[in-house]
Amino acid sequence: xxxxxxxxxxxxxxLDGDLDEAGASELGRRISADxxxxxxxxxxxxxxxELPDALAALHSATARLRRQPQQRVITPARMxxxxxxxxxxxxxxxxxxxxxxxSGGAKIVAVDGTARIAGDPAGFSVAVGxxxxxxxxxxxxxxxxxxxxxxxGSRLTLSEGAETGLGTHASEVHLVRGRCVAEIAPxxxxxxxxxxxxxxxxxxxxxxxxxxxxxxxxxxxDHGRVAVARAGQQIELGAGQWTLAGADRELRVHESGDADLxxxxxxxxxxxxxxxxxxxxxxxxxxHGRIVAQSEGVWSDGGDGASxxxxxxxxxxxxxxxxxxxxxxxxxxxxxxxxxRWESGASPxxxxxxxxxxxxxADGHPLVEHRGVRLVAERALxxxxxxxxxxxxxxxxxxxxxxxxxxxxxxxxxxxxxVEWPAWPLALGHPTEPRxxxxxxxxxxxxLYGRAxxxxxxxxxxxx
Amino acid sequence: MRxxxxxxxxxxxxxxxxxxxxxxxxxxxxADDCFQEAAxxxxxxxxxxxxxxxxxxxxxxxxxxxxxxxRKRQAxxxxxPLPDEAMQTLAAVHADDDDTGGVWEARRRALRRCVDDxxxxxxxxxxxxxxxxxxxxxxxxxxxxxxxxxxxxLCRLRSSLADCIENRLRISGET
Numbered sequence: 128x129x130x131x132x133x134x135x136x137x138x139x140x141x142l143d144g145d146l147d148e149a150g151a152s153e154l155g156r157r158i159s160a161d162x163x164x165x166x167x168x169x170x171x172x173x174x175x176x177e178l179p180d181a182l183a184a185l186h187s188a189t190a191r192l193r194r195q196p197q198q199r200v201i202t203p204a205r206m207x208x209x210x211x212x213x214x215x216x217x218x219x220x221x222x223x224x225x226x227x228x229x230s231g232g233a234k235i236v237a238v239d240g241t242a243r244i245a246g247d248p249a250g251f252s253v254a255v256g257x258x259x260x261x262x263x264x265x266x267x268x269x270x271x272x273x274x275x276x277x278x279x280g281s282r283l284t285l286s287e288g289a290e291t292g293l294g295t296h297a298s299e300v301h302l303v304r305g306r307c308v309a310e311i312a313p314x315x316x317x318x319x320x321x322x323x324x325x326x327x328x329x330x331x332x333x334x335x336x337x338x339x340x341x342x343x344x345x346x347x348x349d350h351g352r353v354a355v356a357r358a359g360q361q362i363e364l365g366a367g368q369w370t371l372a373g374a375d376r377e378l379r380v381h382e383s384g385d386a387d388l389x390x391x392x393x394x395x396x397x398x399x400x401x402x403x404x405x406x407x408x409x410x411x412x413x414x415h416g417r418i419v420a421q422s423e424g425v426w427s428d429g430g431d432g433a434s435x436x437x438x439x440x441x442x443x444x445x446x447x448x449x450x451x452x453x454x455x456x457x458x459x460x461x462x463x464x465x466x467x468r469w470e471s472g473a474s475p476x477x478x479x480x481x482x483x484x485x486x487x488x489a490d491g492h493p494l495v496e497h498r499g500v501r502l503v504a505e506r507a508l509x510x511x512x513x514x515x516x517x518x519x520x521x522x523x524x525x526x527x528x529x530x531x532x533x534x535x536x537x538x539x540x541x542x543x544x545x546v547e548w549p550a551w552p553l554a555l556g557h558p559t560e561p562r563x564x565x566x567x568x569x570x571x572x573x574x575l576y577g578r579a580x581x582x583x584x585x586x587x588x589x590x591x
Numbered sequence: 592m593r594x595x596x597x598x599x600x601x602x603x604x605x606x607x608x609x610x611x612x613x614x615x616x617x618x619x620x621x622a623d624d625c626f627q628e629a630a631x632x633x634x635x636x637x638x639x640x641x642x643x644x645x646x647x648x649x650x651x652x653x654x655x656x657x658x659x660x661x662r663k664r665q666a667x668x669x670x671x672p673l674p675d676e677a678m679q680t681l682a683a684v685h686a687d688d689d690d691t692g693g694v695w696e697a698r699r700r701a702l703r704r705c706v707d708d709x710x711x712x713x714x715x716x717x718x719x720x721x722x723x724x725x726x727x728x729x730x731x732x733x734x735x736x737x738x739x740x741x742x743x744x745l746c747r748l749r750s751s752l753a754d755c756i757e758n759r760l761r762i763s764g765e766t
Contacts (some may be wrong), residue, residue: 139746141673144618155677165614165677165684170753172614176622177606177699178752181706182714182722232630244602256609256623258630260601262594278631 138168142175180254183238233259233275233293236282240271240454240550245290264292267305270452270550280312281319286454287338287412298329306338308457311351326357326372335364338391338577340411343373345390347459384581388588391578393453394553398571401426401434406448406555416450416555427569429466430513435571438474438556450553453575455482458548460579464517464529464588465570469508472566478573479554482545485518487568493518493528493535497543502526504536515572515589521579522546532589534582592640600646601633606695608650611685615658615678625661629654651682697763698756705755713748720745 137154140146146154157164235242235257242253245264259265259275265285267273272286279298285291289305298319311319311330321328321337323344328337333351337344346355347369354363355370360378364370367383371390381387395410406416418425429435436448455461463478469487476484483497491507495518508514508530517529524544527537555573574588592600608629613622633653640649662672673681688694706714719725727745731738 135746135750139742139749141617142613142619142749144621146617151673155674158673158677159680162680162684162687165680166688167753168614168681169610169685169688170757171749173606173610173695173698174702174749174752174756175619176609176613177702178706178717178721178749181699181702182718184703185707185714232627232634234627244598257602257605258627260598260630261634263598263602 134164134167135171138171141168142172176256180256183255232261233277233283235259235273236276237274238271239273241268242266242271242273242285259293261293264290264303266290267454268452270454270552272454272456272550277312279314279319282310284308284310284456286456288451302337302339304339304341306336306456308334308336310334325374326355328353328355341413342411343371343376343389345369345371386581386584386587388580388584391576393575393577394450394573395575396450396555396573397433398429398436398555398573399434406436406450408450414451414453414553416448416553418448429569429571430468433571435466435468435569436555437567437569438477439470439472439565439567448555450479450555453551453553455548455551455577457546458577459522460577461520461548462517462576462578462580462585463519463574464515464576464580464585465573466513466515467508467568467570468511468513470511470567470569472568474566474568475556477556477568477570478575479552479556481551481553482548483518483520489566493530495520495526495528497526498545500540500542502528502536502538504528504530506530506535517580517585517588519579519585520545529585529589532586532591592637592642592644592646594637596642597633597637597640597646601630601650603695604647604650606699607647607685608654610695611651611681612654612658614681614685615673616661617672621661625654625657629657632657648686651685655682697760701756701759701763702752704759705752708755709748713744716741716744717748 134157137146137150140150141154158168235253235255238253238255243266244253244259245266253259253265253273265273265275267285267289269288272284274282274284276282277300283291283300285305285307287306289307290303291307292301292303294300298314298317299322300320301322303324307321309321309330311333314330318329321330323337323339325339325344328346330351330353333353334349335351335353336347336349346353346364348364348366350366352363352365354361355372355378357372357378362370362378362380364380369381369383369390370378371387372378392410394408394412394414396406396408396416398406400407404418406418408414408416425437427435427437461483463485465477467487469491473489474487476486478485483495486494486496487508488494488503491510492504493508493516494501494503497520508516515531519527519529520543523539524541525537525539526543528535555570580588609622609626612625613619616622616625629650633650636653640646658678706717709717716730719730720727727741728738731741734741
């Protein structure tokens with residue numbers, strides 16, 4: 128069978144939907160006459176179906192985000208599970224149902240990293256095109272990002288170790304933990320519901336973001352209207368508004384500019400565990416780090432009775448503190464803030480080899496490198512004194528650097544209009560460089576936010 | 592069938608069922624539509640299926656009904672379906688070749704190795720067509736080649752990958 132070029136051409140055309148009537152007749156005749164031909168068709172059909180994933184598996188994680196989903200509506204899904212708080216998004220219904228009401232399942236339309244179906248004994252990683260039946264739970268690795276399309280055409284982009292359950296009703300999804308950006312198709316009078324351990328979300332066509340940590344559920348509405356309910360209390364959110372719902376918080380409507388240093392906090396490492404093996408994350412996410420290359424002098428005086436991590440030749444080696452990989456995806460902004468005492472030399476990337484690198488140069492200038500473009504603060508940090516340094520990126524392609532709560536550098540650049548941020552292998556110090564060189568720096572109070580903090584919020588962090 | 596068992600069985604059977612559907616209906620989008628319709632029907636009917644039933648056989652039967660409907664629709668379109676007899680042969684061969692999850696996962700692994708072994712230029716051509724989903728005409732234009740030459744190359748590559756999978760499985764004893 129191998130080497131039958133005419134047959135292969137017929138199969139190729141058939142599998143691409145390009146076979147004419149004569150070709151279909153000829154291929155059909157050969158299949159019927161010889162099971163070996165049928166096997167060859169099946170074998171090539173398998174290649175045609177699996178080739179996109181095989182190619183993607185050989186590329187970087189970024190390249191795996193491919194095969195933009197087609198706009199046709201897939202068969203509606205039946206979903207379900209259970210939870211606590213209810214966020215209901217109320218928007219006007221416009222379109223009519225194309226596939227009738229509800230029935231189950233969802234389809235994977237993009238995969239970056241590893242995700243599995245809970246309870247699957249074969250432990251298959253899901254791939255683009257994998258259909259997830261109702262009742263299944265999808266588990267993402269920390270660094271993974273997965274986009275699923277529901278039966279009504281709604282899309283969920285899951286990240287940050289998301290655990291998601293598909294319910295028995297088309298318009299029900301459970302987000303047990305992690306982050307979900309939901310773009311909900313018009314629901315035609317019904318409500319889409321997204322449950323979290325601390326709540327429940329229902330939507331009629333809008334876009335919003337939900338982040339579920341161990342303590343709270345953060346809801347940000349991009350457009351449309353959302354009603355959020357918890358424990359008998361209900362609020363409504365419009366575009367740009369947000370709320371944090373949790374056991375220890377009152378449910379309130381916040382405007383986009385409202386200061387709240389708990390909002391979009393992705394990690395907070397005070398580095399106050401002197402002499403322990405872990406660097407604890409004090410944010411609700413629990414992204415704890417581990418000291419993997421302990422050496423003398425790891426812990427230093429952080430001032431005011433606090434401790435701090437020493438990086439450099441006499442402190443931690445650069446791969447000394449590993450933090451979990453963070454899948455960032457589509458962020459409205461980013462802020463990195465930390466206290467540091469620079470002593471000498473050029474630092475490694477202070478928060479690992481991420482999509483942007485935050486450094487102190489050999490003369491003590493804070494700088495950021497992003498997509499090959501640098502922003503360097505004009506004023507150098509005085510050696511051997513404590514300062515709070517913050518780097519802030521906003522979606523319009525602007526970076527700002529702050530020292531002690533005051534802006535010391537800022538610029539907008541087309542190269543910085545990043546819409547998608549790749550996964551970030553977090554670490555204190557450069558995670559891969561074998562030797563940093565002659566430098567010494569001490570840091571603590573490392574905070575990472577998934578948004579651009581306001582000037583006032585940065586100043587608050589600096590204690591101004 | 593219990594829900595957890597059903598989910599596991601369906602996930603494992605997907606690659607084989609999708610390959611069979613693609614072989615029967617031809618185009619990727621049609622196979623995709625058929626699988627999703629079939630999966631929803633299976634979800635509804637799973638309670639009627641005993642836990643120890645032949646899941647793949649049952650799933651193929653459900654897919655067969657969906658394909659039949661699809662073929663009726665297709666008959667009214669410009670697409671030319673394979674004759675019924677050919678479809679039956681494909682079903683019989685697919686049933687003969689045990690399509691358990693392990694077999695298909697081995698095939699996936701083999702395909703990845705085969706793609707990895709391709710010369711860079713060939714892999715790049717496949718990537719443009721099947722990962723970036725560029726039109727054949729656009730690729731031909733960019734490479735200053737005839738469209739037919741690109742089609743021929745893609746046809747040979749897919750065919751050689753199918754052969755490569757079979758060879759790898761035969762050598763590793765996983766067939």
